[in-house]
Amino acid sequence: MKRRNLLAGAAIGLGLSLTSGAAMAQGLDHVKACFIYVGPIGDGGWTYQHHQGALALKEEFGDKVDIAWQESVPEGADAERAITQFALDGCNIIFTTSFGFMDATQAVAAQFPDIKFEHATGFKRDQPNVSTYDARFYEGRAVMGTIAGHMTKSNKIGYIGSYPIPEVIQGINASYIHAKKVNPDATMTVVWAYTWFDPAKEADAAKALIDQGIDVILQHTDSTAPLAEAAKVEGVIGFGQASDMSAYKPAPRVSAIIDNWSPYYIKRVGALLDGSYAQSAAWEGIAGGEVEIGEITEAVPAEVKAAAEKLRDDIAAGTYHPFTGPLNKQDGSEWLADGVVADDAALATMDFYVEGITGDIPK
Amino acid sequence: MIIGGIDIAVLMASLMVGSVPILLAALGETVVERSGVLNLGVEGMMIIGAVSGFIAAVTFQSPILGFLAGAACGAAFSLIFAFLVLVLQANQVATGLALTLVGIGISSLAGQGFNGIKPPVTGAVPMGPLRDIPFLGPMLFRHDWVVWFGLAMVAVTWWLLNRSRAGLIIRAVGENHEAAHALGYKVNRIRLLCILFGGAMAGIGGAYISLVRVPQWTDNITNGIGWIALAIVVFASWRPGRVLFGAWLFGGLLVLGPNLQAAEYRIPVEYLSMAPYLITIVVLVVMSARKGARMGAPASLGQNFHASR
Structure with a gap:
């Protein structure tokens, strides 16, 4: 039956x-x-x-x-x-x-x-x-990370994360790897806001980072509050997130990741x-037109701009992948061997920092 | 002075700034509730103040006019509540909730086209050489005038409620409106004035968010600050001095979270996020557990008054 x-x-x-x-x-x-x-x-x-x-x-x-x-x-x-x-x-x-x-x-x-x-x-x-x-998005973050690494004077980069999900962790890793590549002294401090959109909380996070001597802020939250906070302090720069956020051109917003x-x-x-x-x-990604890099403003030196644009074009052309070995995980164990490119499945479930980033990912 | 990687002066300064919106709104609500009216529309009045203050400041390029507009519009908006509750005798809880919902909706409508604009800067009060005093300078003497206004209002509200004749009348109305009425006080007129005061204070608090704390307009910018202000009034057992303490505690915990993270402390973020709320619950439990202790709630809180009864 x-x-x-x-x-x-x-x-x-x-x-x-x-x-x-x-x-x-x-x-x-x-x-x-x-x-x-x-x-x-x-x-x-x-x-x-x-x-x-x-x-x-x-x-x-x-x-x-x-x-x-x-x-x-x-x-x-x-x-x-x-x-x-x-x-x-x-x-x-x-x-x-x-x-x-x-x-x-x-x-x-x-x-x-x-x-x-x-x-x-x-x-x-x-x-x-x-x-x-x-x-x-991590393709765009790699370009932002390159600019961040060149631009930081204190060698301290801050990152406002929303939630500890693979998409955000990819962004943190991609920007850190590429900042480190152009500036071996660069460090990255991550603050988790646990919100996608809360202007006051995002402003607090940005302020806390600036108080710690950080002069480049990347954000994975959606409001322009961190840029407004950066605008209050001379010499601090940030990037537009999701949208161009052009009201803060030419500084503190020196470029942007635009979702299309x-x-x-x-x-x-x-x-x-x-x-x-x-x-x-x-x-x-960048190749398909879904991720665009917003105008890099004149606050960025020409050679840095050129380096960032070259990276963007290489990624678009498919000749370079932001996660290319040799890369180690935070604990020092090997993640990608020399020349190996991360596959999509590994990216989609990413739950670890790469070597060099301090702090733990909240569970 | 740096303790554990956090500059205490800077932390205290951001605590004072961060708590201003909560402080102003909670002080206004304290007076409203002491007169026996429970206005749950603080969040709505704040966001109306935030959007109108922003629009005025941007249009006239003057932060002062922005704050004045925030106060005026917050007060005007609270008139809706006053009319419904005092004249039509509507339920205060439901009306207050509706006020919040309406306020969020109206502000979103009024704010169309104001996204992504930068408001004029509300500068620091010139304190001359005081600015450069070690420790105290960055902590106390680099603030804008609204921070000082908030602190002054704590004293004013305390004096008004506890030392002035007007305060005595307000408290009489809040404790027993029948008796106050029998004494010849115009209960609803007094309550109207208190509601307008509460609206204006919430409006200034809201304007502070959109003009100083997060200098921009985005929908839903107050994001629950008004509800925290309401909780603090109860937390402070309806006393202005304790409201200041509560606002600093909340404001402090709100700014401490990101600061601890930025200084790379390994405290789980979840605990930091829930700390302000957890502490409120604990304090409320402790307060109500004390034997025989009154919470301090005005006896007529939330009850409508009509002279015919």
Whole structure:
């Protein structure tokens, strides 16, 4: 009896997936694309850039696409409610744009097999209707690290981390490796803010770093507060995060990592419209246009700028990978042998500092 | 003086700056609650002050006008609460919560187009040679005027509540509004003035966040500071002196976290993040566990008054 039910269920499931598969192959006439944002659109950083991508959809497809979004959705139980609401509201594809939405996305996706889910910066694709997409931010961090190593006078570089997740740890390691490469005396101090967006907390973190004599600040949090804090002290520089943050040009913001999600969003919604959509795990970088290096300002000497741009171009051309051996882990054990390049699986689960960075990664 | 890799003078200075928004908002709320009104809309009034102060300061290129606008708009915004609670006799808890939600929404709307702009700088008060005194100079004499204003307001509020006739009336209204009414005091008028004061103080506190502490406008910039201010009022058992202590404790713990990390102490970040809240709970438990001790809450707190009853 049990087995028969099971088989029947399986048959129904198969039938459903076949019909939905067939419908998919024909494509949709009209797509409602919905976005879950972790911060406010006005953050001037991460969420702002995702929203630019969403607006680009509207521009690209016009009447064929509707967009909807919800701002400042907390990571946690509330996210599941917000995603479910979109699923019930007739969204065809839902983009959940923060790492912390990972489990909520999986849970809702299981209940709505006909809706496509796209989770940013995650790695779980348990459900067939969940795809993930990410950008190789560490490529940009390598370029920032090069500038940081050249520019620091105190040889102390600070890094404001958000959460100890692989994406952030990649960024810390990539920037440290490349700062060290051009300035062997450079050290890096990491402060964990445990938030993606909290201007006051980010300002506190930046201030604490500056008080410690740090004169170059990298940030993996989304507001411009650390730059505003850097602007108060002569000679301290920082970098735009996610967005260009051009209000702080030419200093303290000397360059920026810009996330450009538009190409990916247009590609995915376009695929849904023409019927070629399939589950995927996208991870593009500088070469794919998802990571851009913001203008390097005149506060940076010409030769440093040239070195940074060369690194950027080498990464884009594929002739150089930011994680190329010889590299050791923090405890001194070998991670990558000479000339070996880190594979994506190792990067996606990175949970250790490279040799030379002090401090522990919070668990 | 450097202890364990942290410059104490600099830490104290950032503590004083960091606690200003909490201090101002909590002082205002202390007066409001002493008059028997529970206004949970502090967060909303703060963010209204933050956005209006920012807009005014940027438009007129004057931080002073920014703070004045923050105070005026915070007070004006608290009028909504006053009208609902004092005139329409709405539930104070629900109205206060609604005020916060509305405030966050309005500020987000009003702040459109003000993202990424830098406000005019609120400079330090010129203290002349005092600036260069070792230790005390960087700790005390390099602050902007709002820090001093906050400290002065602690004294003013204390004097107002404990030493002035007006304070006696406010406390009478807060302890027993029926009796105060029988004595001929206009209960709701007094409460209205207290609510406006609370709104103005929260507004200045909010403006301090957007003009000095995080000199920029972004949505939801207050990010819960108003709720901390509310907790501190209870923490301080409704006394201005203890409000200062509470604000410094909270402000201190908030700035100590990143400083300990930057000095490479190996304390788990999670403990630092939860410390302010943990300490509040502990203090509240200790205070309420003392036998026979009154928490100090005004007896009519949260109750509406209508003369017909």
